[in-house]
Amino acid sequence: MTINTPSLRKIIIPIRLGIDPMERLLVASFKGDPEFEGFEPQVFDDLINGKGMRMLRYRTNGKVDVWQT
Numbered sequence: 001m002t003i004n005t006p007s008l009r010k011i012i013i014p015i016r017l018g019i020d021p022m023e024r025l026l027v028a029s030f031k032g033d034p035e036f037e038g039f040e041p042q043v044f045d046d047l048i049n050g051k052g053m054r055m056l057r058y059r060t061n062g063k064v065d066v067w068q069t
Contacts, residue, residue: 021044021046022042022043022044023043023044023045024041024042024043025040025041025042025043026039026040026041027039027040028040033060034060035059035060036057036058036059036060037058037059037060038057038058039055039056039057039058040055040056040057040058041053041054041055041056042054042055042056052068052069053068053069054066054067054068054069055067055068
């Protein structure tokens with residue numbers, strides 16, 4: 001009698017999950033705009049990201065523009 005046992009495999013998942021604390025966050029959505037769905041300015045001051053601001057601009061085509069200072 002032969003018993004088949006699964007072999008061990010290593011799986012690498014190239015995604016980092018974490019929580020980045022923010023000082024301030026605003027989410028503004030636009031209805032009826034042909035190009036943009038919304039803006040998301042983020043102000044942060046922590047050991048990981050330093051001190052600065054990040055702006056996310058959501059487009060209607062699914063793309064996101066990101067600016068960081």
